[in-house]
Amino acid sequence: MVRAQLDAAARCPVSAVTWGEGIDTERLYELWGAEKSWRGWATIFDAGFAPEGVLAEMEGTYRDSIVIGFELPEAMKRIFSLLGIPFIDFSIHPVRFLQDIFFAVQTNDAAVFEAMLPDHAEPGAFYGPAGLLAATALKFRPDLRPSAETLVVGQTRIDRALVRGGRIVDLSDFAPALRKVVGDGGVTFKPHPYAHSDFGLLATGISLRAMNITHENVYALMVSEGLRQVVGVSSSVLVEAPYFGLEAHILYQSPFDIPGCRADAVPGQHLSIIDEWADADFWRRILAPLVPVTRPDGQRFRRPPNALRTSLRNFWGYNELTTDFQVKIARH
Secondary structure, three states: OOHHHHHHHHOOOOOOOEOOEOOOHHHHHHHHOOOOOHHHHHHHHOOOOOOHHHHHHHHHHHOOOOEEEEOOOHHHHHHHHHHOOOEEEEEEOOOOOOOOOOEEEEEOOHHHHHHHHHHOOOHHHHHHHHHHHHHHHHHHOOOOOOOOOEEEEOOOOOOHHHEEOOEEOOHHHHHHHHHHHHOOOOEEEEOEOOEOOOOOHHHOOOOHHHEEEOOOOHHHHHOOOOOOEEEEOOOOHHHHHHHHOOEEEEOOOOOOOOOOOHHHOOOOOOEEEOOHHHOHHHHHHHHOOOOOOOOOOOOOOOOOOOHHHHHHOOOOOHHHHHHHHHHHHHHO
């Protein structure tokens, strides 16, 4: 998505690196002694050390480069920092109820961080979109009443946000903490829309009689009457919940460290970049501390709504309210 902008901004060769293209990924797994599976991936994803052979392979591949990544593994970011290789890593932002999804961006270069800081969207920018979506959700399901004041959210079985100590966790790994939050009340469980499983809830010791499973839209649930809190391991819904007036209990940790106001931001945190990433001038500005850049051109790319959602085919239930529901209303 940004190859042309990078070329226009810095006039440097831009190459794409994926599994087996541009780097020998299978050899990296062998050097790490990890099986080529999701289990092997989990063991190295957040590893605190790397074998010498891995370091040599990474240095040989990325020396004299600036790495623009998409959801880089934590271990890879640590290796880049150790080797003095600058990276700018993009991840889908956990706030997903705007007109389009956008990015949480992290870098290991302090000067690049400072150059991006003016583009950071502070939390106040999200209240308007949350209110608009809440109003739509109330019309979508006006009579929705969860059976309990606690909503427990599931996640996909394999997710970078679930790696802990080299393994994938679920709700069963946090059973005592979950039971403490729930107390004597019941729970409404919302499976992830892309993974219809209990996500370890049945193994937490919560009584089956106290559970109610729902496949209702998560935003409709969060604005429904009677709900007080949302609980989960590390779901993006837990970041979104406070914008709908709910308490959020994150049992593990969010994979994001996002500052509130710009004045409190410190290098290494994730910055909320909504639109600017698509402009060559953005790249001219943030790459300037690293390489010579071309002159600004003032050109802006204004995305139509849902452009990234459609491109990445990720909606997380948002389209049920903003697309399917609006089409249904129009037909009537």
